[in-house]
Amino acid sequence: MRKKVYSKMMAAALAAAMVLSMAGCGDKGGSESSAPSGSGAVSSETGAGAEESKESSQPGQDEDTGDHEFSYFGSIWSPYQESTPIFDELMERTGIKVNFEWAAAEGMDTLLASKVSSKDLPDVISGGTAGPAAINDLISRGLIVPITEYLDTDLANYGRLLTEEDKLFLTYQDDGEIYGFGLVMDVPGSFSTMIRTDWLERVNMDMPQTWDEWMAVWKAFKEQDANGNGDPNDEVPFGFNYDFQKLVLNIFGMNSNGEFSVVDGEYLYDPENPNYEKYMDALREMYESGLLAQEMITLRGADFNTLGASNRLGSLVGYAEYSKNYTVSCRELDEGAFFQSVVPIQGPDGAQAIPARSKVQGSAFITVAAVENGHLEDILKFFNYVYSDEGIELTNYGMEGEYHDVVDGKPVLKAPYNEGFKTAREKGLIPSTIPFCFTEDVYMQILTGGLNYDELDDTGKTFMDGLTINEPYFYTEPPILQTESYVECFDLREQQVSLRDRYITGEISKDEYNKGYEALKNQGLSQMIEDTKEAYRKMAN
Amino acid sequence: MKGREKVPRIPQKNLWKRIWRAKYIYLMILPVIVWFLLFQYWPMTWLSIAFFDYDLYQGLSGSVFVGLKNFVKFFTGLDFWRLIRNVLLMNLYALAVGFPMPIIFALFLNEFRTRKVKKFVQTVSFLPHFISMVAFVTIVTEFLSPSTGVLAQIFRFFGKEPIFFLGKAKYFRSIMVFSGVWQEMGYSAIIYLSALTAIDVNLYEAAMADGANRWKRLIHITLPGIMPTVVVMFILRVGSLINANFEKIFLFQNSMNLEVSEVIQTWVYKRGMIKYDYSLATAAGLFNGVVALVLVIMANRFSKRYSDSAGIW
Numbered sequence: 001m002r003k004k005v006y007s008k009m010m011a012a013a014l015a016a017a018m019v020l021s022m023a024g025c026g027d028k029g030g031s032e033s034s035a036p037s038g039s040g041a042v043s044s045e046t047g048a049g050a051e052e053s054k055e056s057s058q059p060g061q062d063e064d065t066g067d068h069e070f071s072y073f074g075s076i077w078s079p080y081q082e083s084t085p086i087f088d089e090l091m092e093r094t095g096i097k098v099n100f101e102w103a104a105a106e107g108m109d110t111l112l113a114s115k116v117s118s119k120d121l122p123d124v125i126s127g128g129t130a131g132p133a134a135i136n137d138l139i140s141r142g143l144i145v146p147i148t149e150y151l152d153t154d155l156a157n158y159g160r161l162l163t164e165e166d167k168l169f170l171t172y173q174d175d176g177e178i179y180g181f182g183l184v185m186d187v188p189g190s191f192s193t194m195i196r197t198d199w200l201e202r203v204n205m206d207m208p209q210t211w212d213e214w215m216a217v218w219k220a221f222k223e224q225d226a227n228g229n230g231d232p233n234d235e236v237p238f239g240f241n242y243d244f245q246k247l248v249l250n251i252f253g254m255n256s257n258g259e260f261s262v263v264d265g266e267y268l269y270d271p272e273n274p275n276y277e278k279y280m281d282a283l284r285e286m287y288e289s290g291l292l293a294q295e296m297i298t299l300r301g302a303d304f305n306t307l308g309a310s311n312r313l314g315s316l317v318g319y320a321e322y323s324k325n326y327t328v329s330c331r332e333l334d335e336g337a338f339f340q341s342v343v344p345i346q347g348p349d350g351a352q353a354i355p356a357r358s359k360v361q362g363s364a365f366i367t368v369a370a371v372e373n374g375h376l377e378d379i380l381k382f383f384n385y386v387y388s389d390e391g392i393e394l395t396n397y398g399m400e401g402e403y404h405d406v407v408d409g410k411p412v413l414k415a416p417y418n419e420g421f422k423t424a425r426e427k428g429l430i431p432s433t434i435p436f437c438f439t440e441d442v443y444m445q446i447l448t449g450g451l452n453y454d455e456l457d458d459t460g461k462t463f464m465d466g467l468t469i470n471e472p473y474f475y476t477e478p479p480i481l482q483t484e485s486y487v488e489c490f491d492l493r494e495q496q497v498s499l500r501d502r503y504i505t506g507e508i509s510k511d512e513y514n515k516g517y518e519a520l521k522n523q524g525l526s527q528m529i530e531d532t533k534e535a536y537r538k539m540a541n
Numbered sequence: 542m543k544g545r546e547k548v549p550r551i552p553q554k555n556l557w558k559r560i561w562r563a564k565y566i567y568l569m570i571l572p573v574i575v576w577f578l579l580f581q582y583w584p585m586t587w588l589s590i591a592f593f594d595y596d597l598y599q600g601l602s603g604s605v606f607v608g609l610k611n612f613v614k615f616f617t618g619l620d621f622w623r624l625i626r627n628v629l630l631m632n633l634y635a636l637a638v639g640f641p642m643p644i645i646f647a648l649f650l651n652e653f654r655t656r657k658v659k660k661f662v663q664t665v666s667f668l669p670h671f672i673s674m675v676a677f678v679t680i681v682t683e684f685l686s687p688s689t690g691v692l693a694q695i696f697r698f699f700g701k702e703p704i705f706f707l708g709k710a711k712y713f714r715s716i717m718v719f720s721g722v723w724q725e726m727g728y729s730a731i732i733y734l735s736a737l738t739a740i741d742v743n744l745y746e747a748a749m750a751d752g753a754n755r756w757k758r759l760i761h762i763t764l765p766g767i768m769p770t771v772v773v774m775f776i777l778r779v780g781s782l783i784n785a786n787f788e789k790i791f792l793f794q795n796s797m798n799l800e801v802s803e804v805i806q807t808w809v810y811k812r813g814m815i816k817y818d819y820s821l822a823t824a825a826g827l828f829n830g831v832v833a834l835v836l837v838i839m840a841n842r843f844s845k846r847y848s849d850s851a852g853i854w
Contacts, residue, residue, distance in 0.1 A: 113817065138817070143598055294688065295687055297796055298682075488816075498797070501796040502800075507797065
């Protein structure tokens with residue numbers, strides 16, 4: 001009898017649990033709760049907006065229809081915060097509530113795909129400092145609103161910050177429209193070349209100037225236990241983040257954006273560039289001689305930073321701040337460690353260049369949902385304010401008295417906000433998770449902590465050097481033109497990269513590379529090459 | 542002509558009566574049925590998007606019907622044979638190496654005389670199964686790293702230059718298969734261990750009385766005893782010959798091994814989730830499912846024809 005009761009209870013409990021879990025799978029109704037749990041998505045309504053939302057969500061009350069609001073689905077990464085006093089202040093000043101929903105950068109694309117497929121399109125989509133991977137497809141499907149016509153009207157404050165060249169850079173679609181807006185960087189270039197001067201002393205060599213001298217130094221680093229730890233095999237003479245191939249391509253005369261460069265007015269896919277073969281051959285030789293990291297194809301992000309901080313890397317091209325960061329880290333292992341920022345490496349043919357920091361990025365996009373929801377005007381008004389003088393001051397210096405004081409009529413950041421970018425970002429300043437204008441003045445205030453160059457220590461000086469000494473060598477990267485065939489050929493381009501890497505690492509011969517590349521061209525790369533050339537011609541005219 | 546034995550028909554009225562009488566049993570299987578309908582059969586209705594140029598925002602009603610265009614595009618694409626080759630080679634390799642391992646391991650465990658040691662070995666062998674895939678791949682990547690990995694240290698100890706295993710396409714399949722063996726061997730052995738416990742001990746006693754040594758008992762009693770289980774597991778395994786462990790492959794994939802690591806599942810993911818080409822991705826996925834079904838049917842027929850096993854159905 002008892003057993004029967006137990007089995008009945010068990011059956012009922014199982015069925016109830018299943019029904020409850022099914023119910024939990026349903027749509028919760030609000031756009032902000034549609035992201036799968038545990039997927040890294042976080043939803044937040046900040047400040048005044050959050051308060052309003054809390055009040056409106058009380059049972060028995062009507063949902064706040066929000067006359068002035070819009071939803072913003074954006075990428076977030078450390079050290080940025082989901083909710084900051086700066087966001088609250090922006091919303092208060094504009095009278096527009098922004099319903100932020102954040103996604104961890106690595107899960108952004110998957111979440112966005114699920115949002116689009118479930119017709120839960122947010123009003124604004126932002127990939128952070130660059131557009132989400134799928135944005136071109138969304139544009140081609142007519143889901144993104146062009147902003148070209150608003151640059152002189154509703155988004156005039158943004159439009160005034162753009163030169164004709166910037167506008168050209170942002171016009172990367174077939175239809176000649178501008179879709180994205182985002183971070184405007186009014187700051188010095190960020191990339192530099194760095195070399196361990198203490199290693200140079202240890203191997204008794206001078207600062208290299210020409211390509212042959214660089215090669216000689218790298219070989220010496222490799223052969224002479226340059227880090228002095230007794231292991232002659234652990235040095236990596238030269239390194240670069242795998243995602244920044246453009247920093248190496250330019251050594252070989254290709255002023256590339258990583259995929260394309262402009263040669264004699266023609267927009268050229270890099271593998272078609274006459275210098276590409278030289279680049280591949282040189283890297284193959286370097287790899288074979290052990291001058292590059294054996295696992296160079298996996299050196300990106302944190303892995304590259306680990307190598308830089310490990311006292312095994314002799315020279316690199318990358319963000320100028322690496323010179324400071326890696327010096328500090330390496331000094332824990334070797335007191336004399338020092339990464340000196342130097343001018344770009346002179347290539348075998350004398351080319352010497354480095355990409356300037358892109359001034360504008362099309363990272364945020366207004367969707368058709370904003371038009372359908374009647375939020376377009378609010379979005380334009382909100383961001384037009386962000387790019388206004390007041391908005392620029394607020395996003396860069398924060399509120400007067402709290403974040404900065406006005407000295408001689410100029411805003412001066414207070415401690416701890418001027419002590420480092422991490423602290424400033426944590427506290428809400430320079431919020432790259434939304435479109436805004438980053439000024440040179442605030443960049444320098446944070447970089448130097450209010451000190452002048454002579455007052456900085458050697459790590460601060462080498463960082464500053466990295467930002468300033470490259471100016472004569474800067475080139476402006478051409479945009480990546482998102483023609484239909486460019487988007488369609490994403491897998492063919494991926495396979496070209498695979499062929500390139502296998503050639504560089506000695507896995508395949510030149511013949512095999514050429515054969516494979518020709519096959520890819522026949523499959524559609526040729527069409528993409530011609531389409532992008534044509535698109536550039538149209539754009540440049 | 543052999544006729545099927547006639548099963549007496551249960552009158553409709555009696556059927557409902559019987560169901561009502563066993564209502565708690567049916568209530569217990571209800572969640573599973575609902576789960577299957579909701580998460581296995583309902584999503585299948587969306588396979589129809591393979592025949593449309595599916596517009597994500599307009600939905601099926603706003604999409605253009607294109608017939609077999611997506612299938613033609615998939616079959617005639619440069620990737621098709623590469624994807625098929627990669628997935629088949631990887632799975633055949635895994636079948637040849639990975640399938641017998643849990644059986645051998647279960648037989649090995651079965652021969653343990655010390656219960657505590659047996660339990661310990663069994664528990665340790667289970668553990669990798671419970672590590673999340675990302676953590677698992679990180680562990681393997683670190684282990685194989687030519688600069689900091691354990692294997693690199695061993696190479697250096699013997700005066701050899703470390704190898705960047707993950708950067709060489711020729712090692713990719715072996716890494717996948719042997720890391721899979723490490724991860725799943727212990728856990729997969731459970732089913733064989735349970736089959737071993739079902740073998741009648743009287744058979745062993747009789748064999749011992751007849752003078753059969755351990756090896757002969759293994760060959761003539763143990764292996765035939767677990768053979769039905771082995772056959773069922775084999776059929777299931779053959780059915781997934783064209784499937785691949787997407788998560789693991791995707792995490793191990795890089796530009797150096799792309800040529801051998803791109804399989805239908807990773808291709809579908811990239812087409813669908815990165816390129817948003819859901820229709821083409823679904824066409825590829827549907828093809829994958831149909832081939833898997835055909836393989837299962839074939840394996841089932843072969844097992845019925847060439848072994849004493851009754852197959853799965």
